[in-house]
Amino acid sequence: MSVPSLTVADAVVTALNAATLSQSVTFERVYVPKFDTASSASVQGKVVPKFDNREMGSAADDNAAIAIDIGVMKRLQNAVADEKAEMDALLLLCEEIKPVLNRKRFADDTAICVGTAQEIIYSVEDVDNGRVFLTAITANFQTTVAV
Amino acid sequence: MSTLMERGLAMATRGGSRAAGGSILYERGDNRLTIDEAVFGQTAFQVEDAGGIRVEHSDRDFIFPAIAMIFAGSLATPQRGDRVTIIGHDEVYEVLAPGGAQVYRDTGMPGAMMRRVHTKKLP
Numbered sequence: 020m021s022v023p024s025l026t027v028a029d030a031v032v033t034a035l036n037a038a039t040l041s042q043s044v045t046f047e048r049v050y051v052p053k054f055d056t057a058s059s060a061s062v063q064g065k066v067v068p069k070f071d072n073r074e075m076g077s078a079a080d081d082n083a084a085i086a087i088d089i090g091v092m093k094r095l096q097n098a099v100a101d102e103k104a105e106m107d108a109l110l111l112l113c114e115e116i117k118p119v120l121n122r123k124r125f126a127d128d129t130a131i132c133v134g135t136a137q138e139i140i141y142s143v144e145d146v147d148n149g150r151v152f153l154t155a156i157t158a159n160f161q162t163t164v165a166v
Numbered sequence: 167m168s169t170l171m172e173r174g175l176a177m178a179t180r181g182g183s184r185a186a187g188g189s190i191l192y193e194r195g196d197n198r199l200t201i202d203e204a205v206f207g208q209t210a211f212q213v214e215d216a217g218g219i220r221v222e223h224s225d226r227d228f229i230f231p232a233i234a235m236i237f238a239g240s241l242a243t244p245q246r247g248d249r250v251t252i253i254g255h256d257e258v259y260e261v262l263a264p265g266g267a268q269v270y271r272d273t274g275m276p277g278a279m280m281r282r283v284h285t286k287k288l289p
Contacts, residue, residue: 051218051220052218052219052220053219053220053221053222054219054220054221054222055222056221056222056223056224056286056287056289057222057223057224057286057287057288057289058289059289060288060289065219090219092219092221094288094289096288098195098247099245099246099247100195100247102247141216141217141219142216142217142219142221144214144216144265144266145214145216145221147263147266148262148263148264148265148266149214149221149223149262149286150247150260150262150286151221153216153219153221155219
């Protein structure tokens with residue numbers, strides 16, 4: 020027996036790491052995303068299973084709505100006067116990530132991404148106090164799970 | 167009779183071994199300033215929980231006489247994004263406020279004012 024949310028999350032990691040993006044970033048699946056601002060100047064990508072909601076589908080299957088969060092984080096490096104441009108580039112990176120997922124099938128075509136939502140500035144305080152850019156894209160998947 | 171620096175160092179290092187000192191390079195854009203005998207506060211490892219994402223910082227305060235901070239012939243105050251390098255150690259810190267507070271704090275008597283600047287380590 021497999022865990023659908025983990026299967027989908029791992030497939031998301033594989034797809035994102037195989038994609039050609041404008042900035043170098045390696046995604047990994049985690050349960051608790053951590054970002055050490057003192058040790059990394061590069062973009063960090065975290066993939067986190069968020070929820071798995073089930074409803075009765077057919078006699079043999081449940082319909083599952085699975086959400087996967089994709090966190091994109093970076094300690095801003097440019098001078099303060101140039102931080103807007105640096106954040107613009109990170110949002111462009113997010114725009115490149117969305118079509119890698121949206122409307123695509125994953126996990127041996129058993130799950131389909133039916134939409135994405137982005138919390139553009141995930142933490143205003145971290146931008147202001149730590150010059151840390153955090154954004155989260157939630158990708159919503161539909162799949163079926165045998166009962 | 168102690169000097170201004172001696173009094174400042176004594177005040178800043180109260181508590182003994184928790185602070186070290188040395189020279190720093192203070193930068194704002196192309197403006198650079200060397201400040202000797204600055205006091206380095208203890209490095210503090212901070213973890214903030216940003217709605218489920220744990221953000222880890224290495225914070226450090228630098229303390230020096232307020233009158234040492236002169237840019238282009240004028241007394242200046244620290245600003246968000248200024249950079250501090252510990253000379254000889256290649257460690258670079260960025261001036262940032264802790265928890266939305268002011269990026270620096272002056273303490274002491276007029277004429278003997280010491281400035282504590284809050285920073286976070288750059289990778």
